[in-house]
Amino acid sequence: MILVTGGAGFIGSNFVLDWLANNDEPVVNLDALTYAGNLSNLESLSGDARHIFVQGDIGDGKLVGELLAKYQPRAVINFAAESHVDRSIHGPEDFIQTNIVGTFRLLESVRAYWNGLSEADKQEFRFLHVSTDEVYGSLEANDPAFKETNQYQPNSPYSASKAASDHLVRAYHHTYGIPVLTTNCSNNYGPYHFPEKLIPLCIHNALAGKPLPIYGDGKQVRDWLYVKDHCSAIRRVLEAGKLGETYNVGGWNEKANIEVVNTLCHLLDELQPRIDGESYKTQITFVKDRPGHDRRYAIDVTKLEKELGWKPAETFETGIRKTVQWYLDNQGWVKNVTSGAYRNWLEKQYQ
Template sequence: MPIPVSAASAILVTGGAGFIGSNFVLEHLSDASACPVVNLDVLTYAANPANLDPLKGDARHTFVHGDILDGKLIRELLATHKPRAIVHFAAESHVDRSILGPSAFLKTNIDGTFSLLEAAREYYNGLSEDEKPHFRFLHVSTDEVYGTLKPEDPAFHEDTPFAPNSPYAASKASSDHLVRAWQHTYGLPTLITNCSNNYGPLQFPEKLIPLILHNALAGKPLPIYGDGQQVRDWLYVADHCRAIEAVLATGRIGETYNVGGSNQQTNMVVVTTLCKLLDELKPAAQSYSKQITHVTDRPGHDRRYAIDARKIEGELNWKAQESFETGLRKTVEWYLANQAWVEGVTSGAYRNWVESNYSAREVTA
């Protein structure tokens, strides 16, 4: 049964100060008729309360500083706000960090999801028979759970077996399995989305696109792992947010929906395209492409991801609106116009991490 768009009750969003979560909250509340959002975030390094500044004074947005591992807090929020849905973004999400320190990924992505599921199950069981049909638990996941593809392999579909190759991917695969089990065993009305590589405004500059933009403007090397021929399907974050809204509204309980941008590009093409855009929009003494540097590849680096999004396109009438070219241009324009935001998030802790991740990598070209 679809969730009524006009429902007065709130939705509980976890990780709503992070990149995708904050974009979702902003997109959701841009509709004057949208239901309120209770936004729970523990505010780790990649979360930024400034992402939510446009919502200051908006009574529909309630921010709560807290951890999904805090079951008591989750139960209190559910009892107080009586949400019609939980949208679960909160996760450790950077592969390189998971290689350097996997324990945080297991704690947040597995234990945290378990904590949230248990609180949601208790809450759902206490709903009235009229309320239960309208409740949803939507778990936002990644295409990395499927592993890697050869150049000739078909794109990942919803029935592709899991084969995670990094601690991050393994932790997300584990959380996906938990969500599925809580639906199958306990009847919790869950939905899962597995998305491809997101990019766009408000992305923390550890991921490829904002890292390259930040380094380019600072006159630093633009590090590319290995030969740069790793392929990813690039999804503009606003398109992803619209997909989540569609799944939340009319997705079938217990189903998984793959969300992709139909924009497969190599890392090398992404970086060279960014350099061309910067050459056009903020020209320097020489092309930014002169800063490109190949470095030792990271361990276990998946070669190719690709998403088959025909299920969500056919069932829910969703399709990515941004092409690779239009989405990347919008992203570059946003970063150039918001350098104060970038400076605010690139703290000493960020610089220390970049140093630890890249300094030991041998320059290969």
């Protein structure tokens, strides 16, 4: 049995689906079901006894303690987080509460549980904390990619809150002996991605005939990682990662935002052309850049590849085609998640 937190969100739900597709070990899935948590992501597991869903917050020590005592998981994988930079700029407090205070309380619950285990079970237990490359700050065009040894230099309330959570996880290993692992991933994309981030937002807006908003000059560079590759990396780190270590997870796919959006438009032109015959590129609109926008992220995945033998299965070209096709095939899912609250957010952010 494993306990997954944040397992109804984008990456968490993909992990739960992939986990149960690859083995029969049951999953207890704890998610607060905030705006980005969506049980319809897990609809295919309805009636599957291997998936036990519990609505709740990682900061609820009583609930987490009860779950740990009842199900006795051999591992906790922590995806639970507020994760959108733009939202953190408008309202940082939620990020402090979930990403810092929530992680602290989760670690406290895990510490109490772990201390009560037999010595053999203590040796087998793992706490895997899922984090982001944004904790490292921003790179110049010719700088080498982020390695696990890079200094933390977060530049947004979101990345600062994730950096703090990483430090807490490290401290609980060195102070209390909790057997932890940390992964820092690059920008994920793929199925079930809430349409506030660049790729799903632009697909959604393109099909709706709306502008495709690009911050600044669109030349901000990110490394892009197909979400199912991220899931396979987490499984590998959980299986064989060295305790107390950090592993960067990326796709070796550095792309400027404008290049990503042009690729999306090209695929949509091919797979679902506009009725008027024009390219979706005509909908691209440049908007005012956001405050503190990091210019470039790049992830060096050498450690994960050499030490644990992991490599991404998808190139950006294969992964983005699968992603666009998924959104075209699942417009009902998109319609369900793009509520009035979502539309109000877009108007506020891209006014």
